Amino acid sequence: MTPILELRDIHTFIGQYHILQGVSFTAPHGAITALLGRNGAGKTTTLKTIMGLTPPRAGEIRFEGRRIDGKRPFEIAALGIGFVPEHRAIFRDLTVEENLKIAERKKGDYARKQEMIFSLFPDLKRLIHLRGTNLSGGQQQMLAIARALVADNRLLLIDEPSEGLAPVVIEGLMSAIRQLAADSTVILVEQNFLVASQLAEHYVIIEEGRSVKSGRMQDLVNDRAAIHRYLGAA
Amino acid sequence: MAKMATLLRKNLVLILTLAVMLALFAAAASGMSQQDFVITLLRGLAVGALTFLVASGFSLIFGLLDVLNLAHGTLFMIGAYIGWTVYVRPDTFVDVLTPLALIVSGFTLRDVWAILARRVPPSGAWGRTAPWLAIAPGALIGFGVMRGYPIASWSLENYAESPVTFSFLAGQGQRVIPAHATFGDASPLVAFGGLILASMLVAFGMTLLGRSETHAQSRVTWRSVAPFAGLVIGGMVVFAVNEPLTAWLFALDTNWLFLIAVLVAVLSGMGLGALMEITLIRPLYVRPIYQLMLTLGLSAIGIEMVRAIWGRPEFTMPKPALFAGSGEGCPAESLWLALQNGCSTMIFQGGRIRVYNEIFVPLVGLVVLIAVWLLLKRTRLGMIIRAGVQDREMVEALGINVRRVFTLVFALGVGLAALGGVLAAPSIGLSNTMGESFLLNALIALAIGGLTSYPGAAIGSLLVGMLQQFIIKYGQIGIAIPFTEIVFKPSPPLVPASTILLMVIILLILPNGLLGRKE
Numbered sequence: 001m002t003p004i005l006e007l008r009d010i011h012t013f014i015g016q017y018h019i020l021q022g023v024s025f026t027a028p029h030g031a032i033t034a035l036l037g038r039n040g041a042g043k044t045t046t047l048k049t050i051m052g053l054t055p056p057r058a059g060e061i062r063f064e065g066r067r068i069d070g071k072r073p074f075e076i077a078a079l080g081i082g083f084v085p086e087h088r089a090i091f092r093d094l095t096v097e098e099n100l101k102i103a104e105r106k107k108g109d110y111a112r113k114q115e116m117i118f119s120l121f122p123d124l125k126r127l128i129h130l131r132g133t134n135l136s137g138g139q140q141q142m143l144a145i146a147r148a149l150v151a152d153n154r155l156l157l158i159d160e161p162s163e164g165l166a167p168v169v170i171e172g173l174m175s176a177i178r179q180l181a182a183d184s185t186v187i188l189v190e191q192n193f194l195v196a197s198q199l200a201e202h203y204v205i206i207e208e209g210r211s212v213k214s215g216r217m218q219d220l221v222n223d224r225a226a227i228h229r230y231l232g233a234a
Numbered sequence: 235m236a237k238m239a240t241l242l243r244k245n246l247v248l249i250l251t252l253a254v255m256l257a258l259f260a261a262a263a264s265g266m267s268q269q270d271f272v273i274t275l276l277r278g279l280a281v282g283a284l285t286f287l288v289a290s291g292f293s294l295i296f297g298l299l300d301v302l303n304l305a306h307g308t309l310f311m312i313g314a315y316i317g318w319t320v321y322v323r324p325d326t327f328v329d330v331l332t333p334l335a336l337i338v339s340g341f342t343l344r345d346v347w348a349i350l351a352r353r354v355p356p357s358g359a360w361g362r363t364a365p366w367l368a369i370a371p372g373a374l375i376g377f378g379v380m381r382g383y384p385i386a387s388w389s390l391e392n393y394a395e396s397p398v399t400f401s402f403l404a405g406q407g408q409r410v411i412p413a414h415a416t417f418g419d420a421s422p423l424v425a426f427g428g429l430i431l432a433s434m435l436v437a438f439g440m441t442l443l444g445r446s447e448t449h450a451q452s453r454v455t456w457r458s459v460a461p462f463a464g465l466v467i468g469g470m471v472v473f474a475v476n477e478p479l480t481a482w483l484f485a486l487d488t489n490w491l492f493l494i495a496v497l498v499a500v501l502s503g504m505g506l507g508a509l510m511e512i513t514l515i516r517p518l519y520v521r522p523i524y525q526l527m528l529t530l531g532l533s534a535i536g537i538e539m540v541r542a543i544w545g546r547p548e549f550t551m552p553k554p555a556l557f558a559g560s561g562e563g564c565p566a567e568s569l570w571l572a573l574q575n576g577c578s579t580m581i582f583q584g585g586r587i588r589v590y591n592e593i594f595v596p597l598v599g600l601v602v603l604i605a606v607w608l609l610l611k612r613t614r615l616g617m618i619i620r621a622g623v624q625d626r627e628m629v630e631a632l633g634i635n636v637r638r639v640f641t642l643v644f645a646l647g648v649g650l651a652a653l654g655g656v657l658a659a660p661s662i663g664l665s666n667t668m669g670e671s672f673l674l675n676a677l678i679a680l681a682i683g684g685l686t687s688y689p690g691a692a693i694g695s696l697l698v699g700m701l702q703q704f705i706i707k708y709g710q711i712g713i714a715i716p717f718t719e720i721v722f723k724p725s726p727p728l729v730p731a732s733t734i735l736l737m738v739i740i741l742l743i744l745p746n747g748l749l750g751r752k753e
Binding site: 051053072073074077078083085089091092093094098101102103105147151 | 618629
């Protein structure tokens with residue numbers, strides 16, 4: 001079976017800076033893959049490169065076997081990829097409902113998905129007419145993820161969902177992400193190794209713009225030396 | 235209640251500023267007779283409404299695209315001249331339609347050109363020269379044909395046939411129908427074929443130039459040739475009915491003709507805006523400074539082009555019949571009577587006011603204010619614009635073609651400016667520089683109201699309009715300075731200076747303007 005996403009030797013520049021210097025990995029169908037690595041290793045840039053927001057200068061990206069590098073972000077999104085950016089980038093001036101509606105790709109997407117989204121994030125239903133700027137950090141993160149669920153996406157790219165959130169809130173988010181992974185594939189960038197290790201089945205370690213190690217999360221959890229070497233954590 | 239209190243605390247500075255301004259305004263008004271006050275207020279509304287049309291478009295474009303469109307004032311002026319042409323010389327307007335449709339036609343065959351372009355190797359000497367081998371002959375053919383194309387027009391040398399005269403005669407109600415321009419013995423088919431060919435060549439060349447960006451469809455469908463067929467057939471039909479259509483437009487009631495002129499001006503403004511965004515602004519999003527210089531240059535080019543076509547002297551655009559009468563029953567006692575008798579003026583609170591300037595224009599401003607507000611708040615496009623102002627990348631990552639939205643918003647903004655121009659023409663007349671003062675007013679209004687805030691644009695424009703008109707009025711009647719014997723009469727240069735002073739004061743207190751967002 002072809003992997004849902006495949007990156008082959010990706011090189012990305014931002015301005016003159018050579019940020020990604022050879023990232024390759026495959027994400028298997030229906031599982032959560034975590035991108036791990038230190039700050040500034042290139043994890044966020046990898047997600048943005050997949051999305052076409054920072055297009056790669058060399059290498060190949062395939063989604064369900066089709067080349068997507070060189071396409072514009074809206075074309076890539078339309079193929080069925082949802083993006084949850086870091087820092088909970090919801091639209092602050094829009095209400096919760098508008099934040100969800102704007103993500104429609106077909107008319108009626110929102111009406112169809114409403115029930116699923118609100119069962120996943122019951123809080124949002126109560127806040128539906130509030131503007132994004134009035135939500136708490138955890139609520140904004142829920143909304144950012146919910147927004148990626150409105151259209152029919154088979155792959156979700158989630159960047160640092162736990163960043164700056166209280167442990168209780170993270171708990172709720174983790175269970176939500178676990179539930180979504182039942183229907184679609186997730187690629188997760190996560191600084192918090194504890195969170196990543198509990199969620200993901202597979203991992204890819206990125207160091208200084210290169211993918212250096214990948215495999216099953218279970219093996220990594222038992223490999224203290226590798227964790228210490230690449231992630232600097234205990 | 236608690237909510238109210240926090241709202242009050244958060245906006246304390248804003249509320250205090252508004253209160254002080256209101257107090258000053260009341261003080262200024264108390265020195266005036268009621269009649270003067272009402273008239274000045276209405277004039278302020280009129281200037282404010284026109285300023286708002288420029289400012290709102292400018293702010294929409296700046297908010298979403300981050301483009302400071304310094305050509306906005308020029309586009310305002312072009313709107314006025316296009317509207318004038320349709321209104322006073324509909325024959326010229328009808329004559330221009332056919333060649334315009336044919337010139338545009340080739341560009342609508344984008345898909346065909348994209349497929350053909352794949353056969354030309356992208357690199358190497360051939361790849362580099364091929365675009366120009368198409369564009370150069372295309373442009374030559376186009377210019378050649380247009381030089382000989384018969385378009386009934388005015389003359390800039392002969393006073394009797396100048397825009398000034400045509401305008402004057404139209405204002406007198408004498409619609410002299412100028413001689414019809416014809417091909418004579420030459421066959422028009424050659425000209426039509428030439429224009430279509432020229433358009434196709436230039437369009438193909440431009441597709442080759444911008445090839446790296448196009449992701450065209452691989453097949454030519456009926457859909458992709460339909461606009462082309464429509465334009466060519468439409469152009470031919472207009473040519474066939476040219477004479478009766480011209481005669482009909484000349485005979486048309488001026489109210490309807492004015493409406494058509496306004497619509498054509500707005501549509502042309504939108505077309506011009508879209509063209510400008512796609513061809514000139516779009517390649518420069520990565521170089522904002524170049525973009526700024528480009529719009530400044532375009533504004534100068536626009537002014538010179540208008541001078542070349544319509545000439546330097548200023549002229550007026552006659553008001554439509556509904557607002558032009560001065561016969562029996564005028565000035566009317568009420569608005570209803572004024573409209574019934576088609577009076578240009580009416581008596582209101584003991585003073586004479588002009589129905590078009592002081593009632594119609596502010597009313598249109600209000601309608602536009604509400605319409606754009608509804609567009610922003612109630613439609614999907616508005617939602618995308620509001621979201622895009624904050625985070626364009628994320629909007630695009632949701633699967634929305636932001637580039638197309640950019641073009642649309644630019645077109646909309648320029649359309650609003652053109653609407654302002656054509657509405658201003660009957661009240662302030664047409665001149666090559668009419669846009670500049672409005673652009674300056676609009677920029678000041680936006681700085682006062684908050685650069686990207688839509689209600690801010692409205693409030694700022696209103697303040698600027700009011701302030702200017704009150705200073706003008708006080709220049710005539712003088713302000714009695716309290717506790718002294720001095721009567722101060724502001725001189726005319728104080729009119730623009732006062733708005734800048736207001737801007738400086740407000741920006742010192744509220745650096746983001748009245749309703750601007752704190753960054």
